[in-house]
Amino acid sequence: MAAARKKVTRQSREVRIKAILEAAREVFEERGYDKATVAEIAEKIDVVEGTVFSYFSSKRTLVLKVMEQFYEQITELIESGIKGVEGTRNRLHYVIWNHLNIVANNSALCGVILRESRGLDIELAQQVHELNKRYTHIVVEVIREGIEQGDIQADTSATLVRNTIFGTIEHYLWDLVGGGVDTDIDAVAADLTNLVFEGISAGTEDVKREDVSRLIKKLNELL
Amino acid sequence: MAAARKKVTRQSREVRIKAILEAAREVFEERGYDKATVAEIAEKIDVVEGTVFSYFSSKRTLVLKVMEQFYEQITELIESGIKGVEGTRNRLHYVIWNHLNIVANNSALCGVILRESRGLDIELAQQVHELNKRYTHIVVEVIREGIEQGDIQADTSATLVRNTIFGTIEHYLWDLVGGGVDTDIDAVAADLTNLVFEGISAGTEDVKREDVSRLIKKLNELL
DNA sequence: AGTATAGCTGAGTCAGACTCAACTCGAAGA
DNA sequence: TCTTCGAGTTGAGTCTGACTCAGCTATACT
Numbered sequence: 001m002a003a004a005r006k007k008v009t010r011q012s013r014e015v016r017i018k019a020i021l022e023a024a025r026e027v028f029e030e031r032g033y034d035k036a037t038v039a040e041i042a043e044k045i046d047v048v049e050g051t052v053f054s055y056f057s058s059k060r061t062l063v064l065k066v067m068e069q070f071y072e073q074i075t076e077l078i079e080s081g082i083k084g085v086e087g088t089r090n091r092l093h094y095v096i097w098n099h100l101n102i103v104a105n106n107s108a109l110c111g112v113i114l115r116e117s118r119g120l121d122i123e124l125a126q127q128v129h130e131l132n133k134r135y136t137h138i139v140v141e142v143i144r145e146g147i148e149q150g151d152i153q154a155d156t157s158a159t160l161v162r163n164t165i166f167g168t169i170e171h172y173l174w175d176l177v178g179g180g181v182d183t184d185i186d187a188v189a190a191d192l193t194n195l196v197f198e199g200i201s202a203g204t205e206d207v208k209r210e211d212v213s214r215l216i217k218k219l220n221e222l223l
Numbered sequence: 224m225a226a227a228r229k230k231v232t233r234q235s236r237e238v239r240i241k242a243i244l245e246a247a248r249e250v251f252e253e254r255g256y257d258k259a260t261v262a263e264i265a266e267k268i269d270v271v272e273g274t275v276f277s278y279f280s281s282k283r284t285l286v287l288k289v290m291e292q293f294y295e296q297i298t299e300l301i302e303s304g305i306k307g308v309e310g311t312r313n314r315l316h317y318v319i320w321n322h323l324n325i326v327a328n329n330s331a332l333c334g335v336i337l338r339e340s341r342g343l344d345i346e347l348a349q350q351v352h353e354l355n356k357r358y359t360h361i362v363v364e365v366i367r368e369g370i371e372q373g374d375i376q377a378d379t380s381a382t383l384v385r386n387t388i389f390g391t392i393e394h395y396l397w398d399l400v401g402g403g404v405d406t407d408i409d410a411v412a413a414d415l416t417n418l419v420f421e422g423i424s425a426g427t428e429d430v431k432r433e434d435v436s437r438l439i440k441k442l443n444e445l446l
Numbered sequence: 447a448g449t450a451t452a453g454c455t456g457a458g459t460c461a462g463a464c465t466c467a468a469c470t471c472g473a474a475g476a
Numbered sequence: 477t478c479t480t481c482g483a484g485t486t487g488a489g490t491c492t493g494a495c496t497c498a499g500c501t502a503t504a505c506t
Contacts, residue, residue: 010453010502034342037493048455053495115341118334118397119257125401160391160414167390168383174341178352191383195422233471233484260462271486348476 017055019045025066033116064124065111071131074102078138079088088146097139097189100169104185121163136162156200156214240278242268248289252331256339286338287347290336294354297325301361312420318361320412323392330399351412359385379423
């Protein structure tokens with residue numbers, strides 16, 4: 001006798017996709033990408049592997065969609081959150097603090113994203129890159145405004161600042177994921193804001209005046 | 224008739240290990256970890272898969288050894304290189320510039336390391352972490368000395384600075400790997416040094432000198 | 447009730463990591 | 477030179493997990 005076929009309750013495309021994505025996120029968070037199996041994701045919502053593949057063409061595109069959803073969430077969060085914050089320094093601080101919190105509260109998923117977004121095929125990687133670009137664009141905006149308002153040196157590289165902020169926080173992530181080190185989010189946010197802002201803020205009058213005389217001297221040397 | 228057995232020239236343990244490691248590095252660089260196969264590594268030195276596994280218990284421990292070798296190389300490089308550099312700011316600049324160059328000249332391998340060192344089992348990950356800690360410890364040293372000599376604010380968090388420097392450069396790595404963006408290493412090194420040092424310096428001589436160069440740049444634009 | 451079809455199944459295929467029992471090269475001793 | 481013997485190597489596997497596909501069936505619509 002052939003094995004009895006499974007009793008199924010069919011779902012609309014939309015509902016299934018949502019369920020798969022939810023289960024996938026959980027499994028990826030729990031096991032990481034490599035050790036997560038499509039079979040386990042399927043089992044979680046009581047379908048067979050094949051069903052998952054009828055909605056997502058590969059495990060990679062599945063993880064990509066999970067990333068996409070997450071990026072949408074956090075982009076919305078930061079873009080609405082910053083609206084109420086005034087002043088270049090405060091805005092910078094808000095972005096840093098907010099991102100640190102997101103990373104701390106979603107460290108497992110962030111770990112997967114950081115690891116796996118680099119391993120995607122060019123086409124898929126491009127998509128993640130776009131999402132990331134949109135999310136991190138907020139920093140570029142803050143820098144641009146800061147320069148406009150004279151709070152930040154005009155020749156500041158927004159790319160450098162963006163890489164510095166997200167790169168630094170990314171490094172803290174591995175402490176968070178490892179779990180060994182116990183990081184004080186608020187303190188790190190304050191320190192990083194301080195470091196970055198001091199590094200790019202427009203200096204005081206005194207310094208400038210003194211530099212001018214030095215400059216003249218140097219220019220003379222050059223001529 | 225059974226297939227004729229392969230004609231072999233046997234090698235000492237030492238020689239084989241070295242050859243495998245070399246071949247492995249090439250294949251990992253070329254294909255990345257996932258797409259590299261142990262079979263290809265074996266083929267490269269004209270042995271079968273099984274031989275590789277008789278020296279390395281798994282693909283992961285193999286990649287770990289490749290990483291180890293690389294870390295040893297660059298640690299030695301930076302530790303000897305910094306000896307001739309005087310002054311806190313210059314030492315910081317040297318570390319940043321040196322690391323950027325290493326990353327730029329070994330982007331494929333660095334990509335593999337950054338991606339895969341996060342995916343290792345706890346035990347193996349710990350080993351990479353140690354290597355990384357030793358390599359990056361140079362920054363902590365520079366900061367400590369800088370504080371001692373009054374060049375750097377006494378309450379500066381060495382961890383923050385370390386994460387900032389290596390995190391920022393790590394972010395640039397993905398531009399390098401992607402190949403799309405054409406990064407000016409020297410300029411990034413100068414800007415990053417500037418940003419970090421301004422952010423932590425006790426603010427006397429060094430800062431001014433840096434401001435002067437900025438003014439020169441600006442004047443040049445005006446002329 | 448009949449029927450079209452979207453949703454789902456489950457039995458595969460396939461690639462690639464990893465195992466192992468057996469083979470053989472070559473150095474060391476007789 | 478002959479024999480021994482153990483380390484180095486082979487190649488034919490096993491096993492796991494991503495991915496495919498032909499066909500079954502629940503459900504909505506007539």
